Amino acid sequence: MKIEKIIELTAARVVAGSLKTAPEITKAFSSDLMSDVLTLDHHDIVLITGLANIQLLRTVEIADVPVVLLCRNKTATPEMIELANEIGIVFLETPFSIFRAGGILYENGLKPLY
């Protein structure tokens, strides 16, 4: 799935990153637990989360996650946006809950990791 489609389906807005260089996404993972994200063996996923702090960005950098969808109208801080740009991920914000965003993306063809 193209990032543009994820943005359209979840009424998201781009707060950091370039859509031109973003990879196509086939799978998604939802978690607020960064310990879980660090155990993933997969790349090219979108992480759907409600955790809005700087360690979210550090974790996705280390775990090679290229796209993050921050849910339920949580707002990224300027420090988070700066770090997202520095590490080169696409960072999205959606008003939808994790459940709603995940459900819509699943219904439209995005696969779960497990």
Add this chain to the structure above:
Amino acid sequence: MAEILEFDITGGDFIQAGKASSKIKKKLKQLNIDSLAVKRIVVAIYEAELNVVAHASSGKLTVVFEPGVVIVTVSDSGPGIENIGQAMEAGFSTASKKVREMGFGAGMGLPNIKKNTDELVIESKVGEGTTLRFKVYC
């Protein structure tokens, strides 16, 4: 010739946590190491760095880059681990509420370090601190 990188880690500082791992990741990429090996190395280092931030007052991280292997030592002046076997069990955690609020402390750090490394030795003394030594062949 081996290259060495050293970092000081400050306990409790979740803003800085992960900066050392990030710098090491850049270095590994410069060395043209396979991306899967890079991920294994940096995940193990990041988990170890977070353990120091979560549990100790300070620590030191040393990474030695040799041809075919990366050797990491992480030592801290923390409380030490009473029962290393128990600490290696997935789900066992002594992390504080603050650590859990940051998205960590689920008792998966040491098992994940073991999963991502080829050799791991843990030495710990209660009241003095803990030292992790691990290697990843690449």
